[in-house]
Amino acid sequence: MSRLSCLALGAALFCGLSFAQTESGQPLPVVNVGFYEFPPYTYSAADGTPEGSALRLTERLLKHAGYHPVFRSLPGARLYAGLRDGSVHLWPGAPGKEELKGHTLESRSVLGEFDLALYFRRDTLLPRLPEDLGGRGIILISGYSYWKPYSDWLSDPALNIEQHRTSSHTSALEMLQRHRGDFLLDYVTPVEQARQRLGMAELPYVVLHRLRSKLIVSRRAPDAQKLLDALDGAYEELEAQGEDLRLP
Missing domain, CATH: 3.40.190.10 (Periplasmic binding protein-like II)
Structure with a gap:
């Protein structure tokens, strides 16, 4: 697994671009992934690099589904605000949060407990x-x-x-x-x-x-339902190929 993608930004949005290019020049839609410090699943290393088994799995699913992930650590309140306003597209986290009721979609796939x-x-x-x-x-x-x-x-x-x-x-x-x-x-x-x-x-x-960890998609993310369906599809495809995707 390559090092997780991140951008050091002070603005509310992760980046101004909606597409990234692969080495072959193929454009991929960018997905802004927010997380908070929850080691060993989602956390920032000493140099600020996003790390953790849940982030690696999220990156694996997004790339398999044809998206380019950009990761950023945020305090809980800012993470939830970003999911509500759409500046955060995706959070590998906990379903059923009162703060997010009516603002997010939740995956069928369960990452862990x-x-x-x-x-x-x-x-x-x-x-x-x-x-x-x-x-x-x-x-x-x-x-x-x-x-x-x-x-x-x-x-x-x-x-x-x-x-x-x-x-x-x-x-x-x-x-x-x-x-x-x-x-x-x-x-x-x-x-x-x-x-x-x-x-x-x-x-x-x-x-x-x-609690069960799932992929939480902002309803205000671009093509939110399409993104969620693609991630659930990627999870099911990889699982059918024999990959063990559940977090320990």
Whole structure:
């Protein structure tokens, strides 16, 4: 797999061109792919290059379908805004987001499954949910949005939860370890990867929600339904050829 395509732009749009040329001079429609930092699936390497298994799979599907992908990392709120206004054409992410209701189309193809979990220290008893969260501190990742009813718990005045936000899974674990929060609400795979990097012992957790990752296309993308159909077709063709496309 070649390095993922990206453009360093400060403008709202990824690029001013709607077509790219292959080495043979064949024009290919450009698809602006947005993502946020969700290692090991979608993330930026130290030099800013887009990386991750979900981005590599997205590139594979787009190229097989005859499109040229351009990738850009965005904070969650800007990613959702781009999908609503059409400046972001595609997001390999989670279906069913309230912020995107009525603004996007979702693929038939499922890229993988991810668990949202509540982590806690070994000195903390298994919590009864949500009552044992009352008056406690929960560590959250900045830029992430969470699913109902968990997002409702966070804002429930009766629970009076204190929110502590940080920018990375590694720092979130360090905060939990240093008692700068009582619980961590985060996704299992990136947390476990960060925990192993830190050399930290396993932590207890409760799985709250299992979500399926799909290809999310903005309804305002050029020929949105055609793009989605082409991606679903590419997935089915490659799968029929024996390729294992599901993310671990």
